[in-house]
Amino acid sequence: MEYFLQQTINGITLGAVYGLIAIGYTMVYGIVGMINFAHGEIYMIGAFIAVIAFTLLGMMGVTWVPAAVLIVLVTAMLFTAAYGWAVERIAYRPLRGSFRLAPLISAIGMSIFLQNYVQLLQGARVKSIQPIVTGAIPLIETGHFQVAVTYIQILIVTLTIALMISFSLLITRTRFGRAQRACEQDQTMAALLGIDVDRTISMTFMIGAILAAVAGVMVTLYYGVVDFFIGFQAGIKAFAAAVLGGIGSLPGAMLGGFLIGLVEAYWSAYFSIEYKDIATFSILILVLIFRPSGLLGRPDVEKV
Amino acid sequence: MNGVLLDVANLTMRFGGLTAIDDLSFSAQAGHITAIIGPNGAGKTTVFNCITGFYKPTLGRIALARDSATFDLAQMSGHKIASAAHVARTFQNIRLFPRMTVLENLIVAQHNKLMCASGYTIAGLFGLPSYRKAERNAVAKARGWLERIGLVDRADDEAGTLHYGAQRKLEIARALCTDPVLLCLDEPAAGLNARESAELNRLLLDIRATDGVSLLLIEHDMNVVMGISDHIVVLDYGKRIANGTPDAVRADPAVIRAYLGEPDAVESA
Structure with a gap:
């Protein structure tokens, strides 16, 4: 029972990270109808910026942890937003209106490019930082097992939930959110009402990138290690989360993220840790067979 | 509110070998309801698509005069036409x-x-x-x-x-x-019953009177067209075949020919 509780805490933390990345997939899919396979790489870049920024701050002698974390978060958000913007501008916008597979292939190319770019600049070796946010709150203590939630886990989950709430408000309550939903439903009509569709799409990519950057920073804090290949794994899992929740649906992406995180944690705990990815993707396959539109997705009804 | 609001001059739109609009010129007065009518396939919606930036015309000029500034709609992108020139439109299918x-x-x-x-x-x-x-x-x-x-x-x-x-x-x-100065309505009465279409007439007249918006209208429902238009442009095969007040257009032999065919053809059929 204690073990189960501990794994739930770990799973939710992991799920929060997947959820943040999944939002980027689902938003981009909603507005331009393509899977941005380079999104995982944006997350990876966010993690690298975190490592670099933490190291620099350490050298500069910024030791107060909340300030350091805040500075790193903002830096990573700014840089990844620029990357998100550039990726859309260079790899996708010229192909808009081309056949459906073109931007998809371009996305895969962009993903490979970014991986190699980081590998060349930063080297292929694993980078690590000292643990920055340390300490834990013990919840239950029995003789041989202690259930604890670490401060970093609390930080990840609260920050994620805060971001998800403010993001939902952004989409449902603001001018940008209205423009975003309008473009999602009918781009030509939105343009005729005076909405700059290109700008809205750019903003969508930047917001997705910002959320991925937060995920990247959090993972760096959580595990303390990054390498140029982490974007692929996390990206594909977050993509699975977006599909599981129903691609195009924002609450779906968040829910899917938490579910994938929990499944992974439980499977690693009770079965074999080597097979955790197989478990995750098996669930994805089952969902696709029995509920192709995902848990919260809205089925595409074709009018006959 | 007087003078020419929209001036379409020598507009030509070709799709490959097909000439959808052929050297079309007409103008719409500010504060007027101008209707574009014509048989199916005459190029009415294509004119709208050129005005609202969906198509780049092959040739010609579409000038919109507003507040002493003139916009060439043929050279502007869709959202600029809406936000800078203040032209709005509706679609045949909602x-x-x-x-x-x-x-x-x-x-x-x-x-x-x-x-x-x-x-x-x-x-x-x-x-x-x-x-x-x-x-x-x-x-x-x-x-x-x-x-x-x-x-x-x-x-x-x-x-x-x-x-x-x-x-x-x-x-x-x-x-x-x-906040448009010109509203382009593509078959607003399509699919409406008689009562609804009468309501629509009232709404459109009210829009012109109280909001000061000029209307450009494509419509097949002659009750709407004849009831509210100040000026009618008749197209056939992408060309303007008549142009004038509802009464003048109704009596124009070229219009009757376009809609009902040549008298000989009718007899022999």
Whole structure:
């Protein structure tokens, strides 16, 4: 029972990270109808910026942890937003209106490019930082097992939930959110009402990138290690989360993220840790067979 | 409000070998309701698509004169035509945002004004009073339109759940929320019953009278066309075959020929 509780805490933390990345997939899919396979790489870049920024701050002698974390978060958000913007501008916008597979292939190319770019600049070796946010709150203590939630886990989950709430408000309550939903439903009509569709799409990519950057920073804090290949794994899992929740649906992406995180944690705990990815993707396959539109997705009804 | 608002000169649109519009010239007066009629395939919707930036015309000029400035619509992109030249349009098949509420549909149309008021996001982000005021005005304007088209009690329902006639009216109201000087209506009476189409007539006349918006209209329903137009342009095979007041057009032999065919052909058939 204690073990189960501990794994739930770990799973939710992991799920929060997947959820943040999944939002980027689902938003981009909603507005331009393509899977941005380079999104995982944006997350990876966010993690690298975190490592670099933490190291620099350490050298500069910024030791107060909340300030350091805040500075790193903002830096990573700014840089990844620029990357998100550039990726859309260079790899996708010229192909808009081309056949459906073109931007998809371009996305895969962009993903490979970014991986190699980081590998060349930063080297292929694993980078690590000292643990920055340390300490834990013990919840239950029995003789041989202690259930604890670490401060970093609390930080990840609260920050994620805060971001998800403010993001939902952004989409449902603001001018940008209205423009975003309008473009999602009918781009030509939105343009005729005076909405700059290109700008809205750019903003969508930047917001997705910002959320991925937060995920990247959090993972760096959580595990303390990054390498140029982490974007692929996390990206594909977050993509699975977006599909599981129903691609195009924002609450779906968040829910899917938490579910994938929990499944992974439980499977690693009770079965074999080597097979955790197989478990995750098996669930994805089952969902696709029995509920192709995902848990919260809205089925595409074709009018006959 | 007098003078020429829209001046289309020598407009030609070719799709490969097909000439959809052939050297078409006409103008629409400010404060008038101008109708474009013609048999199916005459090129009416293509004219609209050129005016609203969907197509780049092969040749010709589409000039819109507003506040002593002249915009060449043939050279502008879709959202600029809406936001700078203030031309709005509706479609033959309704294109509301079906999964946004009725009210949101009207507010999203005021995106530009809110955008300026928000100082491009900055003021909006911090909720400055000027932006809040602009947002209140936007909601008030939307409410005003809902009252005029009788949809106040449906304000928070998804637009896709409205019945057809109501969706039509909402689409017109949404187009007017962009503050256009010229509203292009593509078959607004299509699919409406007699009562609804009479209501539409009243709405359109009211729009011209109280909002000072000039209308350009494509329509097959002759009750609507003859009932409200000040001026009619008749197209056939992409060419203008007649041009004038409803009475003049009704009596024009070229128009009768285009709609009913040559007298000989009718007899032999």
